Amino acid sequence: MIQSNMFKYLGILLEGRERFEEEALSRLDQTIPEDEAAQKDENKANGPDSCIYSINARLKKFSDWLLDIIAMGDLDAFFPAATREYAPFVDEMWKDPAIQATYKRKDELHFLPDVAEYFLSRAIEVSSNEYEPSEKDVIFAEGVTQGNGLSFIEFTLDDRSPMSEPYIDNPEAHSQPLTKFQLIRVSAKGMNDGCKWVEMFEDVRMVIFCVALSDYDLVGTPVNGNLQNKMMQSKELFEATIRQPCFCDTPFVLVLNKYDLFEEKISRAPLTACEWFGDFSPVRTQSNNQTLAQQAYYYVAMKFKEAYNDHTGRKLFVWQARGRDRQTVDEAFK
């Protein structure tokens, strides 16, 4: 998955490079005075024009090949099988000044995830036959949770609060067994498929619904050909889940994840980009020390709480997390 994704990221960069090169060259054309342009036309045989986004002929050949494969939807037929063979190209490409210049404009490459650099900059290591993803690599990898299947993990958590347990006075408190938890992961895709098997979960003690806060201005994968905002997709799934008759007595916890990305983008992309959040109006007063991100977070939490309360008459527990930061996830579980 990590190896195939690396070629997907490279493809997005190469497509961006082509676009930026075209734009830059056409701008150059327009700025060249007429007499020079006439001379340039005569000299065309001397080779193509170039700019900072241009790559050498060998890399261009590889780029054309990869982009063709991606356009045909054949990436999976080649990768990860051919990863090792093409790793030197990926490495060379990533280090090429044209790709680095393209990467500098990553904000304009909407489909390029922030992990692209993390993996592309280690192309040789990641492509080796001996490559064993570290825990961090797995946390950073995309698509690990995309299957429709269910998966689960069992864990214990020291959920005894140091405030309520007299730790020092009562050393026996330590020897009490910790509560065991079983976390079952249900992907959004699985939930969308009619939810027939959701009744299997009738006896779960709690539903943890996870939403990426940073989805508010993103477009999701089209459902029945319709493009839809990712936060709206989450809202619909949330509403469909809380309406499941088998969850009528089950408490819900909402984890609002990707707070770091949310914080980073909220000042450049307004929260109102999502139609559900159309009436968000941050307050800026001297007595209000909350940052824009904090205010936006509380507003989003409130929207979900309202939706939950309207339907169930109960209170929704909301927590904020940054999935790459273990501590915030542990706190959410506690």
Ligand SMILES: Nc1nc2c(ncn2[C@@H]2O[C@H](COP(=O)(O)OP(=O)(O)OP(=O)(O)O)[C@@H](O)[C@H]2O)c(=O)[nH]1
């Ligand atoms: N910055 C940041 N990244 C996160 C956080 N939680 C998970 N990720 C990253 O999100 C990616 C998970 O990717 P995907 O498998 O595409 O899942 P997703 O992005 O949650 O969901 P999709 O909308 O289906 O793409 C990995 O790169 C994770 O490291 C977070 O709180 N902050």
Ligand SMILES: [Mg+2]
């Ligand atoms: Mg993703």
